[in-house]
Amino acid sequence: MTPDRASRVKSKAGNTPAIGQLTLARFREFYREPEAVFWVFIFPILLAAGLGIAFRNRPAEASRIAIVSGATNAPVVDSLKKASGIVVETLDDTAAATALRTGKVALVVVPKADGGVEYRFDEARPESRTARMVVDRVVQRAGGQKDPVPVAETKLSERGSRYNDFVVPGLLGMNLMGSGIWGIGFAIVDARKKKLLKRLISTPMSRAEYLASFLFFRLALLVIEVATLIGFGALVFGVPLRGSVLQLVTICVLSSLAFGGLGLLVASRARTVEGASGLMNLVMVPMWVFSGVFFSSGNFPQAAQPFIQALPLTAVNDALRANMLQGASWGMVSHELALIAGWLVVCFTLALRLFRWR
Amino acid sequence: MPASPPPAALAVRGLRKAYGDVVAIQALDLEVYSGECFGLLGPNGAGKTTTIEICEGLLAPDAGTVEVLGKQWSRDGKALRSRLGIALQETQLSEKLTVEESVRLFRSFYPSGRTVDEVIGLVQLDEKRTARVGTLSGGQKQRLAVACALVGDPDLLFLDEPTTGLDPQSRRQLWDIIDNFRNEGGTTVLTTHYMDEAERLCDRVAIVDHGKVISLGTPRALIASLGAGHVIEFGVAGSPDVDEPTLLALAGVKSARRAGGSWALQVTAAHETIPALLGALASRGLPLTELRTHSPTLEDVFVTLTGRSLRDDA
Numbered sequence: 001m002t003p004d005r006a007s008r009v010k011s012k013a014g015n016t017p018a019i020g021q022l023t024l025a026r027f028r029e030f031y032r033e034p035e036a037v038f039w040v041f042i043f044p045i046l047l048a049a050g051l052g053i054a055f056r057n058r059p060a061e062a063s064r065i066a067i068v069s070g071a072t073n074a075p076v077v078d079s080l081k082k083a084s085g086i087v088v089e090t091l092d093d094t095a096a097a098t099a100l101r102t103g104k105v106a107l108v109v110v111p112k113a114d115g116g117v118e119y120r121f122d123e124a125r126p127e128s129r130t131a132r133m134v135v136d137r138v139v140q141r142a143g144g145q146k147d148p149v150p151v152a153e154t155k156l157s158e159r160g161s162r163y164n165d166f167v168v169p170g171l172l173g174m175n176l177m178g179s180g181i182w183g184i185g186f187a188i189v190d191a192r193k194k195k196l197l198k199r200l201i202s203t204p205m206s207r208a209e210y211l212a213s214f215l216f217f218r219l220a221l222l223v224i225e226v227a228t229l230i231g232f233g234a235l236v237f238g239v240p241l242r243g244s245v246l247q248l249v250t251i252c253v254l255s256s257l258a259f260g261g262l263g264l265l266v267a268s269r270a271r272t273v274e275g276a277s278g279l280m281n282l283v284m285v286p287m288w289v290f291s292g293v294f295f296s297s298g299n300f301p302q303a304a305q306p307f308i309q310a311l312p313l314t315a316v317n318d319a320l321r322a323n324m325l326q327g328a329s330w331g332m333v334s335h336e337l338a339l340i341a342g343w344l345v346v347c348f349t350l351a352l353r354l355f356r357w358r
Numbered sequence: 359m360p361a362s363p364p365p366a367a368l369a370v371r372g373l374r375k376a377y378g379d380v381v382a383i384q385a386l387d388l389e390v391y392s393g394e395c396f397g398l399l400g401p402n403g404a405g406k407t408t409t410i411e412i413c414e415g416l417l418a419p420d421a422g423t424v425e426v427l428g429k430q431w432s433r434d435g436k437a438l439r440s441r442l443g444i445a446l447q448e449t450q451l452s453e454k455l456t457v458e459e460s461v462r463l464f465r466s467f468y469p470s471g472r473t474v475d476e477v478i479g480l481v482q483l484d485e486k487r488t489a490r491v492g493t494l495s496g497g498q499k500q501r502l503a504v505a506c507a508l509v510g511d512p513d514l515l516f517l518d519e520p521t522t523g524l525d526p527q528s529r530r531q532l533w534d535i536i537d538n539f540r541n542e543g544g545t546t547v548l549t550t551h552y553m554d555e556a557e558r559l560c561d562r563v564a565i566v567d568h569g570k571v572i573s574l575g576t577p578r579a580l581i582a583s584l585g586a587g588h589v590i591e592f593g594v595a596g597s598p599d600v601d602e603p604t605l606l607a608l609a610g611v612k613s614a615r616r617a618g619g620s621w622a623l624q625v626t627a628a629h630e631t632i633p634a635l636l637g638a639l640a641s642r643g644l645p646l647t648e649l650r651t652h653s654p655t656l657e658d659v660f661v662t663l664t665g666r667s668l669r670d671d672a
Contacts, residue, residue, distance in 0.1 A: 021466040025455060032454040032490075194450035202414055202446065203510070204439040205467040358416070 018205060022213035023220075029187065030217070040183070040225060044175045045232050048168060051294070052237050055163040062087045063131035066096040066105040076111055079142035085134060096120075106131035109139075161325075165240065168233035169320035170293040175225055176252065177287060177313050180259025181280055183221070184214045185267040189276040192267075192356065201357045211352075215260050222256045230324075242327030251323060251333065251340075255316045258340045261347030262312070268354040287313035315339040366425070367392045367514050367545040368413060373422035375408050375569075382408040383569040386422070395536065395546040397560035399553065399656060401666070405569035406549035407447055410518050413547065414444050427514060440468050443512030445503045447519050453492030457483050460491060461505050468510035481505040481535055497528025504535055515539055517548040521555060533559055553656035565660055572663050580659045586612050586624035589658055590631060590651050593620035594644040608634045613662065620648065624658065 030036055064087045067077055081088050091099060099105045100120060106127045108120040117139055121128035191197050200210060226248075233239035241248070266283055270276035290297055290304070291313035300308055308314055319336035322328035368390035375383040383405045390396040398406045411417045413424055415431040415438065424431065429438050451460050461474045472480075478487055481501040486494060494502065500520060507515060517536070521529040536546055536559055550556055556563045557577045565573040565580070573580055594600065600621070605614040610626040625631040628651045639646060660666075 016462070016466050018466040021463045025452065025459070025463055028459065029452055029454045191452075195446060196449060196451065198416060199444070199446055199449040199451075199506075200467075202416055202439070202442075202444040203464060203467040204436060204469070 019209045019213060019216070022205075022210055023216045026187070026213055026217035027220075030183075030221070036183075040175075040179050040221070041228055044171050044225075044229050048171050048229065048232060049236070051167050051171075052164050055167070061127075063107065063127065063134050064089070064105045065107040065109055065131055065135060066091045066099050068093050068096050068108065068110045075142055076109075076117060076139055079138055080109065080135065083134075083138045086131075086138065107135060109135060164233070164237040165325055166296075166321070167294060168229065168237065168239045169324050170317050172226065172229050172252075173255070173291070173313055173317040173320055174288065174293045175229060176222070176255045176316060177259045177262075177284060179221065179225065180218060180256055181263040181266060181284060183218060184260050184263035185276055185280055186273060187214065188264070188267040189270050189273055192270075192358070193272060195358075198358045207357070211264065214264075215257060218256050218260050219253065222252055226252050239324065241324055243323030244327075247328070247330065247333065248320075248323050251316070251319045251337065254337060254340050254344065255312070255319075258312055258316075258344040258347065261344050261351060264351035265347045265354070268351045269356050271356075287311050290314070292317050310339070312340055312343040365392050365428075366390065367394075367427055368396075368547060369423075369425040370409075370413065371423050373409065373412060373424070374420045375405075375412060375417065376420055381569055383412075383419075386566075386569065386571055388564060388571065390545060390547055392545055393540070393543050394561040395540045395548070395559050397556040397563040398547070398549040398566055399551070399556045399563045399660070400549075400566035401551055401660075404566045406551075406566055407518055408569075409566070410516055410547065410549055411446075414442065414516050415439070440470075440510060441513045443507035443510060443515040445500075445507045445515075445517045445520060447522070449503060451491050451499070451502065451506070454490060456488050456490055457494070457502055457505075458487040460502060461509055464506040465509045471510040472508065474509070477505045477509045480508060480538070482531065495528075497524045497531065500524060500528065500532060501535070504532065508535075508539065513544065515544055515546045517546065519549055519551070521550070521552065529555070553660070556656055563656065565656070565663065567660075567664050573659065577656055580656060581654050584612075584624060584654050584658060584662060585626070586654050586658070587626050588624075588628040588631075588651050589654050590623045590625055590628060590635070590649070591617075591620055592623075592635065592649045593647040594639060595647050600639065600642065600644065604638060605635075608638060610634075615661065615665075617661075622658075622661070624654065624662070 062085050065080070066089045067080065069090045069092050080086060089099070089105065096105070096108045097120075100108050100122075103125075106121065106125065110118040110120065112118060119132055119135065121132055123129065188197075191200075201207065230239075230241065234241060262283065263280075266279045267276055270279060287293075290300060290308045291311050292298075293313070297305075297308050297314055297317075315336040319328075319333045319340070322333050322336070326332070366389050368388065370386060370388040373383050373386040373388075374381075386405070386409060388396075388409075398409060400406050408417065412419050413426060415426075415435055426438055427441055431438065455463070457478065458474060461477055465471055465474055465477075478484055481504055483498060483501055483505065486498060491499065491502065504517070504520065507517070515536075520536070521532050524532070533555070536548070540546055546559075548559070560577060562574070562576050563580065564571045573583075575583075602614050602616075605611055605621065605623060608623075608631055610630045612624045612626065614624075615622045623631065623635075632649075632651075636646070
């Protein structure tokens with residue numbers, strides 16, 4: 001009846017492996033979306049630059065104080081005016097009170113006729129407490145006080161202990177988390193909503209290859225992300241890279257896979273981008289706050305530490321800092337690596353079990 | 359030589375599927391022969407999509423058996439997938455990819471099949487091969503969806519409402535593609551709620567309503583089963599209106615139905631009934647506002663079987 005069909009040889013020519021085509025599709029979907037490129041590559045650098053400028057190491061600030069005019073205690077006034085680290089303004093009583101209240105000065109010094117001085121300041125303001133100590137020291141020395149214990153000072157500003165050194169690994173960890181969860185989560189939920197997932201599983205496509213294409217895409221992008229952020233930190237702020245490169249690569253790859261697994265898990269059932277978005281915030285916001293991105297997670301109370309230490313981003317940030325800032329041995333980061341690997345296994349297993357293809 | 363019955367490309371027996379309390383399909387049987395174009399015709403919500411998705415192995419039935427190309431989903435799922443071509447209702451392919459990239463992606467899923475160039479040519483998208491999917495018109499998107507279904511060189515093609523929402527030219531282009539596939543010996547199962555599409559494309563149709571096949575046969579046989587040579591549609595102004603017994607008493611009238619503001623009469627011969635109808639209306643002083651006749655269609659078959667119209671907007 002239809003000999004031409006039965007006799008036709010099906011062509012195997014011109015075919016390329018599905019995993020390659022799927023991974024290519026991930027790249028095309030990414031770089032043809034300029035906004036995504038901005039959030040993944042440009043935004044972390046802008047953030048690092050902003051924080052770097054805000055928290056750059058500055059020389060110790062001078063204490064600004066006011067001396068109430070009409071002073072009778074000349075030696076004290078003179079020594080304060082000469083002292084380094086103190087900026088003195090002479091104001092009348094009312095003006096001095098206003099300056100103190102509006103924060104223009106940290107301390108008001110009122111010299112007394114009997115040779116004593118009165119300090120007026122708000123004890124709740126740290127700069128006022130500092131000013132009081134600095135001023136009092138000058139005043140007492142002018143009055144003849146001698147230091148009974150000799151003191152020597154060494155001033156430090158070492159690479160690896162500044163705020164920039166702290167924040168760059170934190171931003172790297174945050175970036176690995178964000179692009180893993182957003183990059184994978186949104187793409188999958190979008191494909192599910194558009195019924196593209198259903199269309200794909202109606203072909204002989206391997207489901208494992210489809211999910212793997214997201215991981216390959218993430219790993220390839222990882223190289224660029226890590227290189228830009230670390231390169232920026234090293235060139236602009238001189239953030240050190242003391243650990244082994246192999247260890248750094250291991251930490252980044254393992255973290256990226258773990259966050260990718262978390263992204264898959266978050267996206268495994270959600271049908272709408274809005275629903276997935278809420279879930280992603282639920283997962284990510286606690287880690288932004290607790291996992292020591294911008295400030296040490298040690299600031300939180302002891303009772304919260306077991307929870308904080310179990311978060312994947314805490315482990316990632318700790319491991320990155322240990323590698324970059326301390327040049328840690330493998331033994332020093334083994335605990336963190338084990339924790340990240342644990343998250344990876346749990347997230348993938350759950351995601352594959354829960355995943356909804358329709 | 360007596361013709362043996364052609365082998366079945368698709369055999370469905372005793373199919374049943376419910377979503378909670380809503381029964382989508384009840385006791386549905388189908389047999390699609392190899393090499394034919396088979397249409398599932400019915401209104402929205404009749405259970406067409408549920409039926410076709412069970413046949414495609416995307417949904418599991420509550421009861422019943424499905425045999426596709428002689429195989430079952432539970433045993434030979436993976437092998438079956440590479441012999442089927444599927445276009446779902448309302449799939450959106452990735453908007454960022456080009457036409458060529460999309461087809462190449464789908465081609466990569468199949469162990470063997472047509473070349474990307476060949477398929478793009480088949481659906482006449484050569485000029486659009488480097489265009490992003492997001493920039494295509496509805497008709498072009500639908501042709502791309504069919505291209506992705508054809509690229510594995512399937513033996514059996516499932517199309518769920520392939521032309522819904524398309525302009526007439528795009529519909530005709532898709533019909534040509536489906537015709538070509540059939541002429542090469544491929545088997546097609548499609549769903550539609552357009553009776554003209556079913557009449558134009560399908561060797562046989564099953565009319566589905568409320569999850570059951572209510573009629574099955576070639577479009578010609580189904581229409582012939584009405585026994586009507588023509589359908590007369592007319593409207594009158596003023597009241598009181600004409601009544602059904604009056605119309606049924608006219609020469610050659612087989613059935614009379616009120617649809618909206620007008621009447622539809624199935625008659626054996628229009629030239630016998632129309633003079634009688636005009637006479638009856640004139641004697642009641644009712645002016646005619648419209649009068650049309652057409653050959654009976656599958657739409658009339660559906661209306662006769664269910665008392666309802668096939669399309670929501672008809």
